[in-house]
Amino acid sequence: xxxxxxxxxxxxxxxxxxxxxxxxxxxxxxxxxxxxxxxxxxxxxxxxxxxxxxxxxxxxxxxxxxxxxxxxxxxxxxxxxxxxxxxxxxxxxxxxxxxxxxxxxxxxxxxxxxxxxxxxxxxxxxxxxxxxxxxxxxxxxxxxxxxxxxxxxxxxxxxxxxxxxxxxxxxxxxxxxxxxxxxxxxxxxxxxxxxxxxxxxxxxxxxxxxxxxxxxxxxxxxxxxxxxxxxxxxxxxxxxxxxxxxxxxxxx
Amino acid sequence: xxxxxxxxxxxxxxxxxxxxxxxxxxxxxxxxxxxxxxxxxxxxxxxxxxxxxxxxxxxxxxxxxxxxxxxxxxxxxxxxxxxxxxxxxxxxxxxxxxxxxxxxxxx
Numbered sequence: 001x002x003x004x005x006x007x008x009x010x011x012x013x014x015x016x017x018x019x020x021x022x023x024x025x026x027x028x029x030x031x032x033x034x035x036x037x038x039x040x041x042x043x044x045x046x047x048x049x050x051x052x053x054x055x056x057x058x059x060x061x062x063x064x065x066x067x068x069x070x071x072x073x074x075x076x077x078x079x080x081x082x083x084x085x086x087x088x089x090x091x092x093x094x095x096x097x098x099x100x101x102x103x104x105x106x107x108x109x110x111x112x113x114x115x116x117x118x119x120x121x122x123x124x125x126x127x128x129x130x131x132x133x134x135x136x137x138x139x140x141x142x143x144x145x146x147x148x149x150x151x152x153x154x155x156x157x158x159x160x161x162x163x164x165x166x167x168x169x170x171x172x173x174x175x176x177x178x179x180x181x182x183x184x185x186x187x188x189x190x191x192x193x194x195x196x197x198x199x200x201x202x203x204x205x206x207x208x209x210x211x212x213x214x215x216x217x218x219x220x221x222x223x224x225x226x227x228x229x230x231x232x233x234x235x236x237x238x239x240x241x242x243x244x245x246x247x248x249x250x251x252x
Numbered sequence: 253x254x255x256x257x258x259x260x261x262x263x264x265x266x267x268x269x270x271x272x273x274x275x276x277x278x279x280x281x282x283x284x285x286x287x288x289x290x291x292x293x294x295x296x297x298x299x300x301x302x303x304x305x306x307x308x309x310x311x312x313x314x315x316x317x318x319x320x321x322x323x324x325x326x327x328x329x330x331x332x333x334x335x336x337x338x339x340x341x342x343x344x345x346x347x348x349x350x351x352x353x354x355x356x357x358x359x
Contacts, residue, residue, distance in 0.1 A: 045256065092257045092274045093359065094256060121333065147336065149336045150340055153340065153343045153347050154343070157347060157350070160351075160353075190259075229347065
């Protein structure tokens, strides 16, 4: 933060953009980027493929920094060690070891028994990704058995989602700017009533005196008489109400 | 279990012949004496189970790990995991289609 020296400039009453008060964009570049500690859903293959640019640095995979990770997998092997147990988990994309230190309250054999009961069953794991002697493992892990297997499906979907976001692929990139109303331009699958309602709804805001039948005709393939009929129906249902004259309608 | 498996449904059996696969589906029929059963996974799949190790129940949902035959589309099952009853099979089918769009995450 060498820019602190520039605070002296405030005495002159100057707020020139160069000074920036120590928060200029330049000063941030040299600093080490802050460790990301959010939980990233991943597949085990991603963990195994992740690489470190510098020793002890951040793990990176496909533009995504990994620190805390979560994954689902099946326990295939529980191994006893002097200081704890090693659990081998696989999810169809690869396998990884999870190290569990025995805590003071429980004994090693209790831990072994606990995880052996879950052998060949799905578990959910979250923890910090660490590497030691080029072998990756998960530390400080939280492990619990999966009871609702939709969790597996959703975990994989969120892993794909997180991956695509890191690639810069955004949701609904094919939609034009006003993508909030998805059904707006998709006239083929919408009933005539919904179509009219959507047109009135989308235009009500910009036309406070009412959306005219002429405009609805223009925006749909329906005839004048049909639109009159539909609008009357929708008014009776309380979805639309009359605008400033009887040929225009508004939506709440 | 070191080798990775490809997530498939009935429609993808043909393009993955001879490969190790993972398949989620609901058991429609199972003959306990022969170990042959039918599983609905976006279409019917014939599964062949090793009876000494695996047993499946009709109308339950399982994830199977197995190998597709090289000359037919039968799946020889090595291992199966029972899924909870409420598992949404539509989501499972969707997952299969998405998995093949991001192979870098899976195989």
